[in-house]
Amino acid sequence: MNKWRNLLYKSRTDSLKNGLVFTILGIAIAIGANVIYAKIFGYIIGLMFILIGLFFLIFKRSDHIAIHEHAILLTVKKQIVIKKEDIKEIAYKELNTHKNPITSYYPVLLLNNGQEIFINIAFNKLINRDFEKIIKSYL
Incomplete structure (x- = not known):
């Protein structure tokens, strides 16, 4: 059993999943641009998706918080109890x-x-x- 007792709330972070999806989609669009007629347009769209994904991965990270009965665990860069x-x-x-x-x-x-x-x-x-x-x- 956890020493802080029951878990009341745990935050969900979607920024990592969104960042990975945008980055992978951008790479796929940029690679797929080789088979379409408008290559430059495909490269530009792929680069925009990659930049949005990197923005989510690097700058848009949210704080992780877990609220227990006897303590709040806050993780920003390190875990604070x-x-x-x-x-x-x-x-x-x-x-x-x-x-x-x-x-x-x-x-x-x-x-x-x-x-x-x-x-x-x-x-x-x-x-x-x-x-x-x-x-x-x-x-």
């Missing part, structure tokens, strides 16, 4: 985008030692409803 006793409160950072009328919220963990840890997973009334329920009822 935040025990439930060390969290003073959970605040929410509000983000309004100019094109989207729906406000998104990002949780910020306020620790007992005064440190703030930003969790890069947004939720609103349309996305990540299960994450919202668990993070709001965690303390």
